[in-house]
Structures are given as C-alpha cells and as structure tokens.
Amino acid sequence: MNAVQGVDQPRAIYWEIIHEYYHLHKEFDNDRNCNCLAHRWGIILEMVNKFRGWYGHVQRRAQSGTTEYCKLVTCSKTRKRNHSLCCIVGIS
Numbered sequence: 001m002n003a004v005q006g007v008d009q010p011r012a013i014y015w016e017i018i019h020e021y022y023h024l025h026k027e028f029d030n031d032r033n034c035n036c037l038a039h040r041w042g043i044i045l046e047m048v049n050k051f052r053g054w055y056g057h058v059q060r061r062a063q064s065g066t067t068e069y070c071k072l073v074t075c076s077k078t079r080k081r082n083h084s085l086c087c088i089v090g091i092s
Helices: 011-025 034-061 068-089
Strands: none
Touching (some): 011 034
C-alpha cells in the first residue's frame, strides 16, 4: 500500500488501490480497470446525491405520522416524476 494517504494522495494511486481491492474481493468474472471503476463510482455518487436531495426535501416537510417507509416511497415517486421531466426536456 502507498505511504501517502488521505487528501494528499494522487487520484491515480487512490484508484489503483481500489482496483486492486476490487479484483481481490470480487466474486464474479469482470475485468474493470481503474478508469472504469472511477466512472462507475461517479454515476453511483450522482444518483446517491440526487436521492439525498429528494429525501432531505421530504424530511423538511416534517409531516406528523409519516413513517420512514412512507418517506422513501415519496422519494421514489419524486425521483420518477423528476426523471420523466428531465427526459422530456433533455437534461439529466
């Protein structure tokens, strides 16, 4: 492992370490390289951040008697509605 850790670690070294770990611990046949893993992570991170925004919006409503399940369902409906609107106007 590289001696440089944390925020001072170069991006390439960081993804090389993740690449090594990924291939050591995967339980399926796949040959993703460092760039592939970084790109996939970017897609996942974008979706998680969008969900966090929708969930935060639902949380700020502070509706009494709403369960966590109901909040998640509301987020899912919001995601579907926003995704449809984005597709119509051609944005992601």
